[in-house]
Amino acid sequence: MKRFDAIVIGAGHNGLTNAAYLAKAGLDVLVVEKNDYIGGAAVSRELQPGWIYSNCSYVCSMMRQAIHRDLDLARHGLLLVPYLGTANFADDGSTLLSYPDADANHNELKRLSPRDADAMHRLEADLARYSQLIRKTLLRTPPDPATFRIRDFRELLYLAKQFWSLGEKEIYEYIRFFTMSAAEFLDDYFENDLVKTTMATPGIIGTALGVCSPGSAYILLHHVMGDVDGNIGAWGLARGGMGAISQALAGAAKEHGAEIRTNAGVAQIIVDNGKATGVVLENGDEIDSRIVVSNLDARRTFTRIMDRKDLPPGIYEKAKNFKIRGSSGKVNIALSGLPKFTNVPDNRYVNRGGQSFCGSMRTLERAYDCWKRGRWSEDPFIESVIPSAWDPTVAPPGKHWMSNFIQYCPPELADGPWTPEKRDQFGMTVVDKIERYAPGFKDLIVHMEVRTPHDIENEVGLTEGNIFQGELTIDQLLFNRPFPGYAQYRMPIGNMYMCGSSTHPGGGVSSACGANAAREILKDLKRPNTVPRDDFYDE
Amino acid sequence: MTQTDPYAGERLKHSAFHEREAALNLRNAWSSWNGYLFADYYYDPDYEYFCIRNTCGTYDICPMQKYMIRGSGAETMLDRMVTRNVGKIGMHRVAYAAWCTDEGRLVDDGTIFKLAADEFMLTCGSPCSAWLEMSAFGFADVSITDVSDEIAGLSLQGPTSCAVLKRMDLTDIETMKPFDIRHFPYRGDTLMVSRTGFTGDLGYELWIKPALGLDLWDDVYTAGEDFGIQPYGEAATNMARLEAGFIMPAMEFNEALKTIHFEHDQTPFELNLGWLVDFDKPHFNGRRALLEESRRGPKYTLTKLDIEGNKPATEAYIYDSRRCRDEVGYVTSAMWSPSAKANIALAMIRTEALSKKLWAEIYYEKELRQYSKVARCTVQKKPFWAPARARATPPPDY
Numbered sequence: 001m002k003r004f005d006a007i008v009i010g011a012g013h014n015g016l017t018n019a020a021y022l023a024k025a026g027l028d029v030l031v032v033e034k035n036d037y038i039g040g041a042a043v044s045r046e047l048q049p050g051w052i053y054s055n056c057s058y059v060c061s062m063m064r065q066a067i068h069r070d071l072d073l074a075r076h077g078l079l080l081v082p083y084l085g086t087a088n089f090a091d092d093g094s095t096l097l098s099y100p101d102a103d104a105n106h107n108e109l110k111r112l113s114p115r116d117a118d119a120m121h122r123l124e125a126d127l128a129r130y131s132q133l134i135r136k137t138l139l140r141t142p143p144d145p146a147t148f149r150i151r152d153f154r155e156l157l158y159l160a161k162q163f164w165s166l167g168e169k170e171i172y173e174y175i176r177f178f179t180m181s182a183a184e185f186l187d188d189y190f191e192n193d194l195v196k197t198t199m200a201t202p203g204i205i206g207t208a209l210g211v212c213s214p215g216s217a218y219i220l221l222h223h224v225m226g227d228v229d230g231n232i233g234a235w236g237l238a239r240g241g242m243g244a245i246s247q248a249l250a251g252a253a254k255e256h257g258a259e260i261r262t263n264a265g266v267a268q269i270i271v272d273n274g275k276a277t278g279v280v281l282e283n284g285d286e287i288d289s290r291i292v293v294s295n296l297d298a299r300r301t302f303t304r305i306m307d308r309k310d311l312p313p314g315i316y317e318k319a320k321n322f323k324i325r326g327s328s329g330k331v332n333i334a335l336s337g338l339p340k341f342t343n344v345p346d347n348r349y350v351n352r353g354g355q356s357f358c359g360s361m362r363t364l365e366r367a368y369d370c371w372k373r374g375r376w377s378e379d380p381f382i383e384s385v386i387p388s389a390w391d392p393t394v395a396p397p398g399k400h401w402m403s404n405f406i407q408y409c410p411p412e413l414a415d416g417p418w419t420p421e422k423r424d425q426f427g428m429t430v431v432d433k434i435e436r437y438a439p440g441f442k443d444l445i446v447h448m449e450v451r452t453p454h455d456i457e458n459e460v461g462l463t464e465g466n467i468f469q470g471e472l473t474i475d476q477l478l479f480n481r482p483f484p485g486y487a488q489y490r491m492p493i494g495n496m497y498m499c500g501s502s503t504h505p506g507g508g509v510s511s512a513c514g515a516n517a518a519r520e521i522l523k524d525l526k527r528p529n530t531v532p533r534d535d536f537y538d539e
Numbered sequence: 540m541t542q543t544d545p546y547a548g549e550r551l552k553h554s555a556f557h558e559r560e561a562a563l564n565l566r567n568a569w570s571s572w573n574g575y576l577f578a579d580y581y582y583d584p585d586y587e588y589f590c591i592r593n594t595c596g597t598y599d600i601c602p603m604q605k606y607m608i609r610g611s612g613a614e615t616m617l618d619r620m621v622t623r624n625v626g627k628i629g630m631h632r633v634a635y636a637a638w639c640t641d642e643g644r645l646v647d648d649g650t651i652f653k654l655a656a657d658e659f660m661l662t663c664g665s666p667c668s669a670w671l672e673m674s675a676f677g678f679a680d681v682s683i684t685d686v687s688d689e690i691a692g693l694s695l696q697g698p699t700s701c702a703v704l705k706r707m708d709l710t711d712i713e714t715m716k717p718f719d720i721r722h723f724p725y726r727g728d729t730l731m732v733s734r735t736g737f738t739g740d741l742g743y744e745l746w747i748k749p750a751l752g753l754d755l756w757d758d759v760y761t762a763g764e765d766f767g768i769q770p771y772g773e774a775a776t777n778m779a780r781l782e783a784g785f786i787m788p789a790m791e792f793n794e795a796l797k798t799i800h801f802e803h804d805q806t807p808f809e810l811n812l813g814w815l816v817d818f819d820k821p822h823f824n825g826r827r828a829l830l831e832e833s834r835r836g837p838k839y840t841l842t843k844l845d846i847e848g849n850k851p852a853t854e855a856y857i858y859d860s861r862r863c864r865d866e867v868g869y870v871t872s873a874m875w876s877p878s879a880k881a882n883i884a885l886a887m888i889r890t891e892a893l894s895k896k897l898w899a900e901i902y903y904e905k906e907l908r909q910y911s912k913v914a915r916c917t918v919q920k921k922p923f924w925a926p927a928r929a930r931a932t933p934p935p936d937y
Contacts, residue, residue, distance in 0.1 A: 397765035
């Protein structure tokens with residue numbers, strides 16, 4: 001029977017990236033995927049004829065440019081198009097538009113608060129400074145601070161050097177920042193509630209924290225540190241939907257000789273004498289391999305597709321207690337036309353792109369309260385994008401599709417399991433809220449897909465539907481991700497690795513986890529490294 | 540008594556589309572081209588660039604120079620003037636062409652439209668009546684008319700451009716091959732469409748009499764509403780043409796007739812346009828000098844470079860060693876390519892150095908402080924951007 005050099009479990013974007021780099025180094029790589037389509041949470045799906053939904057992740061800013069370039073993803077069909085602005089809607093009917101032009105933006109902020117308009121410059125500089133530091137770590141393997149290996153020591157020194165270069169004042173601020181809430185952080189800058197709310201929403205997206213929960217300030221940073229072509233904080237759409245990213249990565253992986261098999265869910269990782277030797281598929285097939293790489297999240301990997309007896313004591317518990325709480329839903333809507341929003345000018349550039357139904361700081365916190373009680377938010381935070389306003393390939397001409405990301409929605413309800421009826425009720429909560437800001441919205445709906453965390457877990461395989469494959473809190477970041485002592489992509493079983501967002505640098509369509517894991521694997525297999533350095537910040 | 544504008548002589552001319560363009564130029568980002576007020580950009584250069592690559596956009600080519608060359612001697616006259624074989628241009632076809640001085644230095648480049656056996660339209664970036672008339676000297680039955688202000692041109696470029704023209708009911712537009720010309724009845728007049736452009740992407744150029752300019756604009760924009768249409772200016776054009784590897788006057792070449800210093804102008808071979816020079820055809824301007832150059836090889840060769848890192852190598856020198864001791868060339872245009880995700884440049888490099896390893900010394904600024912770095916350059920043969928749709932017939936709808 002054929003023995004592969006490497007099996008990658010899960011054809012999500014990180015798994016495909018990992019496979020591409022292993023194959024590029026000359027390894028015989030097989031990617032196995034449980035669904036009949038690839039991409040994991042970076043997919044484009046035609047669920048209504050003519051409409052192509054990015055039905056999980058929907059925008060992109062973290063994709064490592066060095067990888068995009070190195071794997072020649074442009075030739076494999078990937079084009080990332082930045083989108084321009086967002087309209088933010090407050091409960092009291094007021095709005096705040098964010099424009100791509102700095103002066104226009106300043107004028108708009110001034111309308112709400114001259115003080116906040118000025119403070120925005122300070123916030124942007126501070127966030128850019130904080131981002132710089134984290135961005136430098138994205139395509140690097142975190143050091144293990146407990147070992148005395150030269151390599152770890154050197155990497156710690158590198159981080160320390162970057163850290164000290166911030167200057168004394170900023171070092172204090174930075175340490176404080178990691179444990180702060182988004183609300184406290186923004187109180188240092190702004191007085192106007194809508195300005196604060198607008199800036200606070202990235203702090204809760206995808207996380208089971210509220211704007212007032214410690215740690216949400218970092219989540220905020222995680223969402224604004226990406227870039228499109230060097231414009232930090234900008235977000236882009238993948239032409240053809242997020243699946244275009246996975247398709248391009250798959251194209252690169254295949255070009256380098258990797259094989260991708262769909263409808264091939266893994267039942268178990270085979271462990272022999274403390275070493276992974278292959279996988280058993282759900283259909284019973286056994287496939288041998290020199291190494292096994294899991295792109296599944298840490299909890300799923302260790303509690304679902306491994307035999308507890310094969311694991312060292314403690315790891316199972318760590319995996320079981322890995323913080324991976326589902327908190328978000330997604331409602332994808334096919335529309336017969338563009339919705340018209342109240343209280344915003346008909347600005348063809350800004351008004352079409354993004355909408356943030358953020359309400360107020362209080363509304364955001366109340367929405368979180370619902371989640372804590374095991375209910376979906378009655379008045380949820382909704383972040384919407386209408387990709388078809390930019391991308392001519394995802395809806396018929398003149399028609400549109402709207403991606404709505406909803407915070408909060410629990411993976412399990414207090415009053416019993418999710419049912420199709422409850423899911424529909426959740427969907428209607430969302431539609432009703434949008435209708436409040438866009439009268440006539442409901443009449444435009446052609447088709448709608450409602451996804452609760454429960455659905456996302458079942459379809460995509462993300463435990464509890466957590467979009468980051470594990471919370472991005474400091475206890476689960478850098479050398480703590482997924483578990484202390486196992487942050488360098490090697491797992492407690494020999495010949496077994498992890499390459500998903502459960503590893504450093506965490507969630508987001510960045511390809512960084514998969515690439516970092518490949519670099520470590522190639523080191524172990526004594527193969528030349530094929531993974532590029534992050535050339536963007538080499539200066 | 541009516542007040543006359545004392546500054547009239549200094550004000551720039553308005554193109555046939557100006558009224559609509561001015562309304563859309565939210566940033567008032569104007570510069571000029573051949574005496575016309577001309578947009579650098581309208582809203583955001585990057586956004587407009589992405590319209591060319593992702594949806595579609597229009598570019599005002601009214602300021603481009605257009606000449607009608609008519610008469611039974613028109614073809615032989617043009618053939619004598621330009622380096623490529625005009626006799627090989629098919630009826631209702633467009634050809635890119637270059638013309639040189641006797642010394643084989645490039646005067647200008649442009650496109651030749653064969654409209655009839657005895658009727659050609661020549662378009663180019665800079666006025667060249669004098670050169671045309673000089674070139675026509677001695678040819679019987681050739682008339683040259685400057686129609687720059689009599690024909691309005693609107694370039695429609697991008698992946699949805701064909702879909703927009705289809706929606707305008709231009710019948711069978713999708714059967715047009717690259718460089719084809721078609722005429723369509725339009726509002727009691729004629730709309731000429733050529734499948735040409737300066738972006739390396741799918742695209743068309745629409746030619747109309749100026750009086751119908753605003754009607755055409757409105758029709759194109761009505762049809763384009765669902766296809767992401769947006770006007771773009773010089774900034775986006777310059778990005779797109781660099782990705783496509785096209786040359787620009789005053790960037791890659793200095794027009795020979797305006798060149799002061801010896802050999803600070805260029806030859807077609809230096810500009811990597813050797814394919815435009817046909818030595819098999821009858822005598823043409825610069826033939827002897829170019830023949831000689833083709834034998835010994837050009838001193839410089841315009842080269843496409845893929846440069847490591849992300850700092851555009853604007854105005855960088857090229858060296859054949861990392862230590863930057865011996866200069867072997869200079870960058871003419873450089874940018875970060877958002878589509879190719881590469882740090883690209885066109886550079887004039889001494890031909891003999893092309894076989895060596897090349898390095899660019901790049902200067903850049905970070906918060907007022909100057910930095911420099913030396914980056915490895917890789918010579919690239921193909922354009923940085925050349926999507927299949929640009930050549931496909933029929934082209935896709937997006």
